[in-house]
Amino acid sequence: MDFPKLNLPPVALRTRMGDRGRTMVWDVLRRRYVTLTAEEWVRQHFVHYLLEACGYPAGLLANEMAVEVGGVRRRCDTVLFAREAARPRLIVEYKAPQVPITQEVFNQIQSYNSVLKVDYLIVSNGLQHYCCRMDYAAQQVTFLRGIPRFEELI
Template structure:
């Protein structure tokens, strides 16, 4: 798999029936290794090791309903009280991050109401807060580190 703009982490692979899987520490199972999954796993480990978010507050690949359409978010990090702190949208490294990507995460955030948003293709990372009054993004240099309540 391609090198990404994230720190390295200890990962486990498994191979069967012409598929390679990677172990997801959040879902506690092996998942088929696709380019987007490679980015998602790096991002999860980055958020846990570099930003200190506990595993117990991280959720990966869950269904979300938007205008009667079933969608799936990539990563959500909760506050200890259950409200949503961060929504992360992961794309494969060959996918260019553009306005469509930001529109997608903004639509998800209309339902989720997170404090922060992150969009990454593993190479480029964008962090922002949504300004709901002006319906615009406030871009940040990084996400905040986890602070115990």
């Protein structure tokens, strides 16, 4: 299975063939092999970017975190937790490279945030990345120029 080059640093992913002939990729956060889809290709590259380039601690990140939105069980793609408390600080929503980042994608991540109330939201299709900081007191959303390093998160 060929996937496009992403707007992220290259990563040497661990892959193997699964029981049903599907390509599987090692997820460093879930510590198991998962099916390699186009969206998973983006997730794995982005998680490695957060870990290696941005200094995010692996122990504070979780993939596929369950959240209940309006009585429906959903899953956040990646969540960063605060070091001092087990509260979510940042949510990342991934799309496959061929899926454009639209208002619908922002609506999806905002629905998760209506429950989690995090400080930062990131959406990425591996080619385009958007990060915004939430200011609940001022009821403002500020789009940032890039993905903040872990120590820059306020």
